[in-house]
Amino acid sequence: MERDDLGALFGRVVRRLIAAERPLLEAHGLTMWEYSVLTHLAKQPTETQQALAAAIGYDKSRLIPLLDGLAGQGLLVREPDPANRRAHAVRLTPDGLARLEAARADIRAMEEELLSVLSAAEQRHLLAVLPRLAD
Amino acid sequence: MERDDLGALFGRVVRRLIAAERPLLEAHGLTMWEYSVLTHLAKQPTETQQALAAAIGYDKSRLIPLLDGLAGQGLLVREPDPANRRAHAVRLTPDGLARLEAARADIRAMEEELLSVLSAAEQRHLLAVLPRLAD
């Protein structure tokens, strides 16, 4: 057998990342899904909740209580969409952005350490290649 | 924001891999965990069930019915360990190895296709780097 399956290799990396991220996120009072929502909203400030659910790969019926929690903490707001009164545009608040950036700083530091087993060139190659596989 | 989180990137790749693998494994009558067990046994023929559970990251109390199913299909056997009558050495049968290799062939073909967006050099770099991150 020349090598492990890609699934096994990527799976083990993801496992490590999750194990390392969980305590960092917990320290900021966020779950993985909540962090995922905040991250996506920072990129795409406004859209329907359904689109948000699809974008992060979360169940739309389960997204509602998750957004309730984040809105209750003042990290995001649901605004009526003037063009479509059925839809609610979801937007990060300044508090939400601050919380996201504080958590992200810790996560980035963890990632740097995890990547430090690779040379700078290897890191560049990896980061160039991953988005193309993730498409 | 210079780039996505590693967790998001690796997570999306794993999501793609799982989505592509599931139907292939199903065609061979295997779940992801069963495939994982067979794969690991092909590398390490004998060991305790607990070590097997730890090696593939599966709950040891949930491994038993999974092994029952695979043994029931004749893909593996539990043999008494003469040196330690508490322990059961788990070993692939020829049928188990054949089933594994048939499934693996399909999965490898899928992986080739997925990797084909990368140049040969990029594929080499990626495959050299992944095991070091997966440690």
Added chain:
DNA sequence: GCTGATCATAGGCAGATGCTTACGATTGGA
């Protein structure tokens, strides 16, 4: 104007998951 589709929301359901406890058989060290 009416009808079917869309959106947010609520609720339920089956299965998977991680974790814990218990128990009988067996082992190894005090």
Added chain:
DNA sequence: TCCAATCGTAAGCATCTGCCTATGATCAGC
């Protein structure tokens, strides 16, 4: 020799997950 630890097994529990249905408000096309 006896006691604690280990192994396989069984069972239970809270939670997460994907999926499916329903409902009220709103929209868009006929």
